[in-house]
Amino acid sequence: xxxLKNQTTCPYCGVGCGVNTTHDGQRIIAxxxxxxxxxxxxxxxxxxxxxxxxxxxxxxxxxxxxxxxxHSWNTTLDTLATRLEGIIAAHGPESVAMYLSGQLLTExxxxxxxxxxxxxxxxxxxxxxxxxxxxxxxxxxxxxxxxLQPCSYGDIDHAELMVLVGSNAAWNHPILYQRMxxxxxxxxDIKVVLIDPRRTATADLADLHLAxxxxxxxxxxxxxxxxxxxxxxxxxEYIDAHTEGFDAALSAAQTSAGDLAEVARKADVPLADLEQxxxxxxxxxxxxxxxxxxxxxxxxxxxxxxxxxxxxxxxxRLGRPGMGPFSLTGQPNAMGGREVGGLANQLAAHMDFxxxxxxxxxxxxxxAPNMATREGYKAVDLFEAIERGEIKAVWIMATNPLVSxxxxxxxRRALEKCELVIVSECMANTDTLELxxxxxxxxxxxxxxxxVTNSERRISRQRGLVPPPGDAQHDWWIICELAKRMGYRxxxxxxxxxxxxxxxxxxxxxxxxxxxxxxxxxxxxxxxLAYDSLKPIQWPVNEQAPEGTPRLFADGHFxxxxxxxxxxxxxxxxxxxxxxxEYPLIVNSGRIRDQWHTMTRTGRAARLLQHHAEPFIEIHxxxxxxxxxxxxxxxELQNELGRYRGRIRITDQQRPGEVxxxxxxxxxxxxxxxxxxxxxxxxDPFSGQPESKQGRATLKPLHMCWEARLLVREERxxxxxxWTRVPLNHCTSYRLADTEAVENxxxxxxxxxxxxxxxxxxxxxxxxxxxxxxxxxLDWILLVEPNAELPDLAWLDTCFDVEVDLDTRRxxxxxxxxxxxxxxxxxxxxxxxxxxxxxxxxxxxxDSAQALGEQLKCxxxxxxxxxxxxELVKVHHVEKSA
Ligand SMILES: Nc1nc2c(c(=O)[nH]1)N[C@H]1C(S)=C(S)[C@@H](COP(=O)(O)OP(=O)(O)OC[C@H]3O[C@@H](n4cnc5c(=O)[nH]c(N)nc54)[C@H](O)[C@@H]3O)O[C@H]1N2
Ligand SMILES: Nc1nc2c(c(=O)[nH]1)N[C@H]1C(S)=C(S)[C@@H](COP(=O)(O)OP(=O)(O)OC[C@H]3O[C@@H](n4cnc5c(=O)[nH]c(N)nc54)[C@H](O)[C@@H]3O)O[C@H]1N2
Ligand code: SF4
Ligand SMILES: [Mo]
Numbered sequence: 001x002x003x004l005k006n007q008t009t010c011p012y013c014g015v016g017c018g019v020n021t022t023h024d025g026q027r028i029i030a031x032x033x034x035x036x037x038x039x040x041x042x043x044x045x046x047x048x049x050x051x052x053x054x055x056x057x058x059x060x061x062x063x064x065x066x067x068x069x070x071h072s073w074n075t076t077l078d079t080l081a082t083r084l085e086g087i088i089a090a091h092g093p094e095s096v097a098m099y100l101s102g103q104l105l106t107e108x109x110x111x112x113x114x115x116x117x118x119x120x121x122x123x124x125x126x127x128x129x130x131x132x133x134x135x136x137x138x139x140x141x142x143x144x145x146x147x148l149q150p151c152s153y154g155d156i157d158h159a160e161l162m163v164l165v166g167s168n169a170a171w172n173h174p175i176l177y178q179r180m181x182x183x184x185x186x187x188x189d190i191k192v193v194l195i196d197p198r199r200t201a202t203a204d205l206a207d208l209h210l211a212x213x214x215x216x217x218x219x220x221x222x223x224x225x226x227x228x229x230x231x232x233x234x235x236x237e238y239i240d241a242h243t244e245g246f247d248a249a250l251s252a253a254q255t256s257a258g259d260l261a262e263v264a265r266k267a268d269v270p271l272a273d274l275e276q277x278x279x280x281x282x283x284x285x286x287x288x289x290x291x292x293x294x295x296x297x298x299x300x301x302x303x304x305x306x307x308x309x310x311x312x313x314x315x316x317r318l319g320r321p322g323m324g325p326f327s328l329t330g331q332p333n334a335m336g337g338r339e340v341g342g343l344a345n346q347l348a349a350h351m352d353f354x355x356x357x358x359x360x361x362x363x364x365x366x367x368a369p370n371m372a373t374r375e376g377y378k379a380v381d382l383f384e385a386i387e388r389g390e391i392k393a394v395w396i397m398a399t400n401p402l403v404s405x406x407x408x409x410x411x412r413r414a415l416e417k418c419e420l421v422i423v424s425e426c427m428a429n430t431d432t433l434e435l436x437x438x439x440x441x442x443x444x445x446x447x448x449x450x451x452v453t454n455s456e457r458r459i460s461r462q463r464g465l466v467p468p469p470g471d472a473q474h475d476w477w478i479i480c481e482l483a484k485r486m487g488y489r490x491x492x493x494x495x496x497x498x499x500x501x502x503x504x505x506x507x508x509x510x511x512x513x514x515x516x517x518x519x520x521x522x523x524x525x526x527x528x529l530a531y532d533s534l535k536p537i538q539w540p541v542n543e544q545a546p547e548g549t550p551r552l553f554a555d556g557h558f559x560x561x562x563x564x565x566x567x568x569x570x571x572x573x574x575x576x577x578x579x580x581x582e583y584p585l586i587v588n589s590g591r592i593r594d595q596w597h598t599m600t601r602t603g604r605a606a607r608l609l610q611h612h613a614e615p616f617i618e619i620h621x622x623x624x625x626x627x628x629x630x631x632x633x634x635x636e637l638q639n640e641l642g643r644y645r646g647r648i649r650i651t652d653q654q655r656p657g658e659v660x661x662x663x664x665x666x667x668x669x670x671x672x673x674x675x676x677x678x679x680x681x682x683x684d685p686f687s688g689q690p691e692s693k694q695g696r697a698t699l700k701p702l703h704m705c706w707e708a709r710l711l712v713r714e715e716r717x718x719x720x721x722x723w724t725r726v727p728l729n730h731c732t733s734y735r736l737a738d739t740e741a742v743e744n745x746x747x748x749x750x751x752x753x754x755x756x757x758x759x760x761x762x763x764x765x766x767x768x769x770x771x772x773x774x775x776x777x778l779d780w781i782l783l784v785e786p787n788a789e790l791p792d793l794a795w796l797d798t799c800f801d802v803e804v805d806l807d808t809r810r811x812x813x814x815x816x817x818x819x820x821x822x823x824x825x826x827x828x829x830x831x832x833x834x835x836x837x838x839x840x841x842x843x844x845x846x847d848s849a850q851a852l853g854e855q856l857k858c859x860x861x862x863x864x865x866x867x868x869x870x871e872l873v874k875v876h877h878v879e880k881s882a
Contacts, residue, residue: 002024003022003023003024003029004022004023004024004025004465005020005021005022006020006021006023006463006465007019007020007021007034007036007037007461007463008021008445008446008461008462008463008465009037009332009452009460009461009462010044010047010048010051010332011051011103011332011444011445011462012047012048012332012596013047013172013173013174013330013331013332014173014328014329014330014331014332014334014335014454014455015039015040015173015174015175015176015454015455016039016332016452016453016454016455016456016458016460016536017033017034017037017039017040017043017044017045017048017175018033018034018036018037018039018040018460018536019031019032019033019034019044019048019051020032020033020034021052021446021465023446023465023466025466026466026467027055027466028051028052028055028446028465028466029052030052031044031048031049031051031052032044032049033048037460037536038153038154038458038536039153039175039454039456039458039460039536040175043175043178043862044175044862045174045175045862045864046174046593046594046608046829046830046861046862046864047594047596047602047608048175048862049830049861049862050602050605050607050608050829051445051446053604053605053607054601054602054604054605054608055444055445055446056604057469058604059427059428059429059604060426060427060428060441060444060469060470060472061425061426061427061428061433061439061441061442061470061472062428062441062469062470062471062472063441063470063471064076064438064439064440064441064471065436065438065439066079066080066437066438066439067437067438072471073471073473073481076438076440077478077481077482077485078485079438080422080438080482080485081482081485081486083393083420083438084096084120084393084420084482084486085486087392087393087419087420088120091392093120093121093122093370093372094121094122094124094376094391095122095390095391095392095393096116096120096122096124096391096392096393096394096395097122097124097125097126097376097377097382097385097386097391097393097394097395098112098116098124098125098126098394098395098396098397099125099126099127099128099379099382099394099395099396099397099399099401100112100113100125100126100127100128100337100342100397100398100399101127101128101129101331101337101397101398101399102127102128102129102132102133102329102330102331102332102333102334102336102337103331103332103333103398103399104333104336104337104397104398104475105333105336105448105449105450105451105452105462105475105476105497106333106336106337106339106340106450106451106452106453106459106501106504107450107451107476107497107500107501107504108397108398108448108450108474108475108476108479109333109336109337109340109342110340110348110500110501110503110504111476111479111480111483111492111494111500112125112342112397112475112479113125113340113341113342113348114348114366114368114491114492115479115482115483115488115492116372117341117347117348117362117368117371117372118362118363118366118368118369118370118371118372118491119366119368119369119370119483119486119488119491120370120486121369121370121371121372122372122376123344123353123372123374123375123376124344124376124377124382124385124391125342125343125344125376126342126343126344126376126377126378126379126382127337127342127343127379127399128331128379128399128401128404129331129334129337129338129342129343130343130344130378130379130380130687130688130689130690131297131379131404131405131689131690131692132293132296132329132330132331132334132689133296133327133329133330133334133338134296134343134378134684134687134688134689135295135296135298135301135302135304135305135684135686135687135689136291136295136296136301136305136327137338137343137687138302138305138684138686138687139301139302139304139305139306139308139309140305140309140327142302142306142566142568143306143309143313143565143566143567143568144517144553144558144559144560144565144566145517145558145559145560145561145563145565145566146350146516146517146518146558146559147338147350147517147518148517148518148552148553148559149326149327149329149335149455149456149457149552150318150319150324150325150326150551150552150553151288151318151323151324151325151326151456152456152457152538152550152551153176153179153455153456154321154550155288155321155322155323155324155326156176156179156180156183156288157179157183157322158286158321158322158323159183159190159286159287159288159322159323160189160190160191160284160285160286160287160322161190161191161192161193161280161281161284161286161287161288162180162183162190162191162192162193162287162288162290163192163193163195163277163281163287163288163289163290164192164193164194164195164196164202164206164290164291165195165196165217165289165290165291165292165294165295165308166195166196166217166291166292166293166294166295166296166693167196167202167290167291167292167293167294167328168196168198168200168201168202168292168590168591169202169290169292169328170200170201170202170204170205170864170867171200171201171202171591171592171593171864172292172328172330172591173292173328173455174593174862174863174864175862176328176455177202177205177864178862178863178864180192180205181205181863181866184205191207191208191280191284192205192206192207192208193206193207193208193209193210193277193280194206194208194209194210195209195210195212195217195220195294196209196210196211196212196294197211197212197213197214197294197588197655197658198211198588198618198653198654198655198660199211199652199653200653201593201864201867201868202867203867204866204867204870204871205867208273208276208277208280210267210269210273210274210277211269211655212267212268212269213266213267213268213269213655214575214586214588214658214693214694215298215300215573215574215575215694216266216267216268216572217294217295217304217307218256218300218303218304218307218570218572218573219256219257219263219266219267219572220257220263220267220274220277221304221307221308221310221311221570222252222253222256222257222263222307222570222572223253223257223260223263223274223278224277224278224281224282224311225249225250225253225257225307225310225311225314226250226253226254226257226258227260227278227281227282228281228282228311228314228315229250229253229254229314231282233282233283233315234314234315235314235315235316235317237316238313238315238316238556239313239314239316241556242313242316242556242558242564242565243313243314243564243565243566243567244562244564244565244566244567245566245567245568245569246313246314246567248567248568248569249310249314249567249568249569249570250314250567251569252569252570252571253307253310253570255571256570256571256572257572260274260275260278268655281311285315285317285323286317286321286322286323287312287315287317287323288322288323288324288326289308289311289312289324289325289326290326290327290328291304291305291308291325291326291327291328292327292328292330293330293590293692293693294693295308296689297689297690297691297692297693298575298684298689298691298693298694299573299575299576299682299683299684299685299690299691300572300573300575300684301684301687301689302684302685302686302687302689303568303570303571303572303573304570305325305327306567306568306570307570307572308325309325309567310567310568310570312324312325313565313567314567318553319551319552319553319554319555319556320551320554321551326455327455328455329454329455332452332454332462333452333453335452335453335454335455335457336451336452336453336459339453339504339508339518339539340504343378344375344376344377344378344382345375345376345378347359347362348362348507349362349504349507349508349510349516349518350508350516350517350518351516352375353372353373353374353375356373359371359372359373361510361511362507365506365507365510366491367491368491377391378683378687378688379401379405379688379690380405380406380681380683380688380690381688382394383401383405383410383411383414383415384414384681386414386415386417386418387410387413387414387417389417391418392418392419392420393418393419393420393421393422394415394418394420394421394422395422395423395424396421396422396423396424396432396436397423397424397442397475398424398425398442398475399432400430400431400432400597400598400600400666401415401432402415402430402431402432402434402435402666402667402674403431403432403597403598403666403667403674403676404597404598404663404676405676405681405690406676406679406680406681406682406690406691406692407641407642407676407677407679407680407681408642408674408676408677409641409642409677410641410681411676412435415432415435416435420437420438421435421436421437421438422436422437422438422439422440423435423436423438423439423440424440424441424442424475424478425439425440425441425442425600426441426442426443426444426472426600426601427600427601429600429668430598430600430666430668431598431666431667431668431674434667440473440478441470441471441472441473442472442473442474442475442478443464443468443472443473443474443475444468444472445462446463446464446465446466447464447465447466447467447468447472447474448462448464448468448474448475449462449463449464449474449496449497450462450476450497450500450501451497451501451534453539456538457538457539457552458536458537458538459520459534459536459537459538459539460534460536461531461532461534461536463532474497476494476497476500479492480492480493480494496528497531498526498528498531498532501523501526501531502523502524502525502526502531504520505520505521505522505523505524505526506521506524508520508521509521509524509542514557515559516559517540517552517559518539518540519539519540519541519542520539520540520541520542521541521542521543522540522541522542522543522545522546523537523541538550540552553565575682575691575693575694576680576682576691577679577680577682577691577694577695577696578696579657579696580696582698583639583640583696583697583698584657584696584698585623585637585657585658585659585696585697585698585699586657586658586659586694586695586696587637587658587659587660587661587678587679587694587695587696587697588658588659588660588661588693588694589660589661589662589663589675589678589679589692589693589695590660590662590663590693591662591663591664592611592612592662592664593611593612593829593864593865594608594609594610594611594612594829595608595609595612595662595664596664597663597664598664598666599664599665599666599668599669600668603664603668603669603727604727606726606727606728606729606797607826607829607832608829609726609727610825610826610829610832611825611826611827611829612662612825613724613726613735614646614647614665614670614724614726614735615644615645615646615647615661615662615664615665615669615670615673615724616646616647616648616649616661616662617635617637617644617646617647617648617649617659617660617661617699618649618651618653618654618659618660618661619648619649619650619651619654619659619699620650620651620652620654620655620656620657620658621650621651621652622656623654623656623657623659623699624648624650627699627700627701628701629648629699629701630648630650630701631648631649631650632647632648632649633647633648633701633702633704634646634647634648634701634702634704634722634737635647635648635699635700635701635702636672636699636700636702637659637661637678637697637698637699638697638698638699638700639678639695639696639697639698641677641678641679641680642674642677642678643672643677643678644661644672644673644674644675644677644678644697645670645671645672645673645702645722646661646662646665646673648701659697659699661675661678662675663675663676663692665724668725669724669725669726670723670724670725671719671722671723671724672722673724676692678695678697679691679692679695680695702722702737702739703739704722704737704738704739705738705739705740705741705786706737706738706741706742706766706784706785706786707735707736707737707784707785707786708735708736708737708782708783708784708785709733709734709735709736709782709783709793710733710734710736710753710780710781710782710783711728711731711732711733711734711780711781711793711796711797711800712731712732712734712753712779712780713730713731713732713777713778713779713780713800715732716734716752716753718734718736718752721736721737721738722736722737722738723735723736723737726793728793728797729797729798729801730797730798730800730801731778731796731797731800733793733797742784745759745761745768745770745782745784746759746761746770749770749772749782753772753779753780753782754772754779754780755772756770756771756772756782757771757772757773757774758770758771758773758809758812758813759771759813760813765786766784766785766786767784767785767786768782768783768784769781769782769783769784769812769813770782771809771812771813773804773809776803776804776805777800777803777804778799778800778804778812781796781799781812796812799812824836824837827858827865827868827869827872828856828857828858828859828861828865828869829865830861830862830865831856831857831858831860831861833856833857833858835872837856838852838856838858838869838872839872839876841855841856842872842873842876843876846873847873848870848873849866849869849870849873852869852873853869
């Protein structure tokens with residue numbers, strides 16, 4: 001069959017890499033990095049390069065459902081319209097809400113927001129960006145008069161100092177991080193500083209790592225501002241000409257952080273290290289400060305953002321090459337959502353509810369009959385309003401709030417109570433879908449068509465290349481079809497995403513007169529053809545800049561009423577969730593290299609689960625002793641809100657008193673592993689963003705008396721023991737464990753799996769093995785051990801793909817593959833290189849990541865495992881010389 005090649009954009013992180021696809025019109029066959037895309041110049045990270053492995057049909061949501069029964073789109077949408085109209089008639093428009101996502105395309109987002117805020121007449125539209133970037137949005141608006149991200153990736157090539165604050169870019173923005181690595185390799189004089197309580201993979205690039213006490217970032221940036229003044233490193237001319245609020249900001253900084261020694265003590269970092277950072281910051285003109293969730297996910301995130309921006313404004317370090325405050329956005333279209341006004345306190349095209357003129361203007365442009373006139377509920381408040389019964393219907397689109405919102409158990413209770421829960425999803429099994437009354441199957445990446453905006457304000461096309469499976473439909477189409485049924489045909493009669501994009505572009509320029517920084521009116525007349533072939537372009541795009549604008553604020557013009565940027569006085573605040581005698585550990589949460597959020601897609605690619613296959617708890621050796629937990633033991637974190645179970649990983653990369661857990665695991669992958677169930681819904685007062693980086697809990701070991709591995713051809717639900725699930729290529733693997741013994745394993749097999757065809761019951765060693773075989777095909781295999789030492793999976797997985805002969809039967813009971821078998825964690829996912837092979841190579845003399853790459857290829861594609869390779873070299877070198 002003929003294959004076709006097209007360009008599109010990666011649907012994962014905010015770097016927004018261009019992807020070349022090869023497809024046959026039905027399926028994506030291969031992907032590679034797009035050399036012409038400015039964001040990645042040909043590279044892809046491991047998630048991007050596994051895209052074709054996660055787009056298979058299996059696991060997709062195929063049919064619309066109402067109350068558990070499949071229906072046609074017609075019936076489903078009619079029912080949805082009738083139920084929504086009923087609720088609105090009885091309780092008013094504000095009893096209806098939408099909860100959207102930075103993973104929708106701009107066009108989907110635009111129509112959803114328009115329907116709610118202009119036609120249904122409720123501003124209760126919020127998005128998961130509330131949990132992600134909303135503190136940055138407020139920070140930018142306060143400082144620049146608009147949600148305007150000033151920098152570009154190209155600035156990395158000009159910077160002399162790069163400060164990364166609360167960002168693990170090596171894992172979470174891998175291609176951008178590789179650009180930093182390249183810049184530093186080209187010029188070793190460039191200084192890199194990491195500010196993160198953990199020593200993450202990103203620390204590998206850093207000349208200096210401040211492992212600060214969590215939550216003390218504003219103190220550090222205030223100290224920098226005070227030092228800039230003290231050491232005459234301010235740009236007085238710039239401050240005078242282009243800013244306001246400097247005196248108050250400086251005075252707040254001096255009051256809270258005038259004394260470096262005291263700041264070092266409060267932030268718990270060595271004074272010399274803090275002095276080094278301050279020194280570099282004061283003396284380096286070309287400074288880029290990257291920040292991400294370590295700043296945003298905080299109950300004072302907005303102030304932290306402004307404490308960073310203050311330092312750049314006071315030195316005039318923005319609007320020129322190689323400098324500026326640079327928020328790394330998370331989701332592929334976090335920025336697009338902000339442009340269309342997806343947040344409850346925004347309106348559209350960077351207008352909001354602060355002026356009635358905005359409401360009037362947007363209403364006039366949309367010819368909207370029911371304009372919302374005041375802000376709606378922000379995410380946490382929204383779900384509380386659902387719990388109170390004030391909001392009766394919620395439409396959740398492209399997000400999994402049952403996992404990702406704080407106090408996950410409460411979110412579950414809220415949705416259980418809600419009269420009408422509508423969920424638009426691509427995948428068949430998610431935690432949130434379990435509570436949906438109406439289920440809408442959506443098209444996904446490579447099927448849907450539209451635009452996304454990345455961290456550097458660059459709009460790129462995601463292209464629809466293959467047909468959606470089953471009855472899945474595009475989100476914009478679903479929304480518009482519903483709108484038409486509610487009587488708004490004319491306003492939602494779009495022929496294509498291109499038509500929506502043109503309207504969005506027109507609104508951005510509508511009565512703008514240079515009062516709003518977001519202006520893409522230069523694309524308002526784009527033909528369908530031009531939209532289709534649109535090249536990545538950075539906004540603003542207007543008459544003055546028809547080819548886009550790589551740099552904002554070069555002329556010192558800001559979008560505040562007096563066109564000056566604002567410095568803000570910042571008084572550092574401690575996190576709200578503080579450890580106590582009952583809950584003595586600080587809980588930090590975040591991401592791992594190979595998984596994306598709630599794993600609905602990346603959890604399907606066997607190769608992406610080989611780096612970390614289970615939920616875990618990273619803990620400092622001192623705390624491990626204190627809480628009597630051992631490396632690889634299962635343990636439970638618990639507090640007044642919930643519980644989280646994971647495997648202990650003892651590491652000195654963690655500060656004492658603090659543990660780190662991944663945010664990814666859900667009910668689909670483990671019994672009790674939702675990080676959000678440990679976090680209280682404490683939010684920033686300005687942005688409403690929750691404090692998902694600091695919870696508190698106590699820890700106890702789980703004394704499992706057995707652990708087992710169960711591989712099955714067909715998935716089962718086994719709820720009576722602790723379990724975690726890992727999809728493999730030919731079967732599904734479960735880890736099982738329990739604190740209580742199973743009396744008779746054969747009986748257990750009978751009741752859970754069916755009669756075993758062969759078994760080995762070695763009671764002396766508490767070892768049991770059994771397999772179910774039908775027509776010479778393996779159905780399941782169970783391996784029980786007294787501890788976590790279980791044999792390798794790769795070979796067992798392949799046994800599900802072949803006829804099992806007599807030899808294999810014997811080997812199954814041995815659980816040993818014939819000959820040499822690869823075991824151990826996969827460190828390099830791109831080339832599938834495992835830890836034992838890497839260690840052997842090191843012991844045989846490979847003494848650097850580069851040498852390992854030459855020998856084993858590891859680390860030579862996306863490069864994101866290089867920090868781990870180096871760590872292995874470091875550790876095993878010590879072993880050799882010891
Ligand atoms: N592999 C992968 N990549 C992703 C994603 C994914 O799910 N998987 N998600 C994407 C999304 S939506 C986002 S938002 C980004 C997030 O990207 P990041 O912000 O880099 O991700 P996190 O791991 O959540 O948090 C970053 C770091 O903040 C640190 N931190 C915690 N508390 C503090 C503090 O008080 N101060 C400081 N300075 N640091 C602190 C944590 O230890 C952690 O290492 O990643 C994007 N990229
Ligand atoms: N404890 C803790 N919690 C956190 C965080 C943390 O660091 N710690 N980080 C927060 C952050 S920054 C973020 S961004 C959130 C992310 O949290 P979520 O948004 O809940 O996570 P995802 O798994 O990305 O959910 C997206 C869902 O949309 C589906 N989907 C994908 N594409 C489409 C589409 O085109 N249409 C439709 N209809 N559905 C689609 C996917 O299958 C998936 O189920 O989590 C937040 N929660
Ligand atoms: S860096 Fe981000 S955008 Fe680029 S390939 Fe990886 S996940 Fe996709
Ligand atoms: Mo995010």
